[in-house]
Amino acid sequence: MFIYDAPVLSTRRGSALLPVQCDKEEMRMIEPDFEKGNGLVPAVVQDDETGDVLMLAYMNREAWLNTLESGKATFWSRSRNSLWLKGESSGNVQIVKSIYIDCDDDTILLRVNQIGGAACHTGYRSCFYRKIVDGGVETIGEPVFDPGEVYK
Numbered sequence: 001m002f003i004y005d006a007p008v009l010s011t012r013r014g015s016a017l018l019p020v021q022c023d024k025e026e027m028r029m030i031e032p033d034f035e036k037g038n039g040l041v042p043a044v045v046q047d048d049e050t051g052d053v054l055m056l057a058y059m060n061r062e063a064w065l066n067t068l069e070s071g072k073a074t075f076w077s078r079s080r081n082s083l084w085l086k087g088e089s090s091g092n093v094q095i096v097k098s099i100y101i102d103c104d105d106d107t108i109l110l111r112v113n114q115i116g117g118a119a120c121h122t123g124y125r126s127c128f129y130r131k132i133v134d135g136g137v138e139t140i141g142e143p144v145f146d147p148g149e150v151y152k
Helices: 061-070
Strands: 010-012 015-021 027-030 041-047 053-059 074-077 082-085 094-101 108-114 130-133 136-139
Touching: 053 061, 053 074, 053 108, 061 074, 061 082
Parallel strands: 041 108
Antiparallel strands: 010 015, 015 027, 041 053, 074 082, 094 108, 130 136
């Protein structure tokens, strides 16, 4: 179901609200259920043009609200225990084109325009650059940038 098509932030009693297209063309509001995952929900990030899966990250409510407000993908870094604007260090920002929420309200799908060509901190276009083949691992593609140079 199509949910979101432009950066918007609406609030009602402190909640982020998104218009959702209903069967009868009526509008209702929706927000991910962050409580199901102890405050975090997974966010799958997909290239809007190609459909390629670029990465999986997690959002808390603050990251969700920042994403809606800025139109740029923002996540919660579990390793740093802090808010993380994707591309803040590398310049590989993700411009959100549309947002989908799954049927259980506990997973987000972001369709993005990947600026800079790489979503992965290892320099690859996608974090899913390793393919399991016949019991081994095959690397798909080439790095777009050298992480040693970008993250000095």
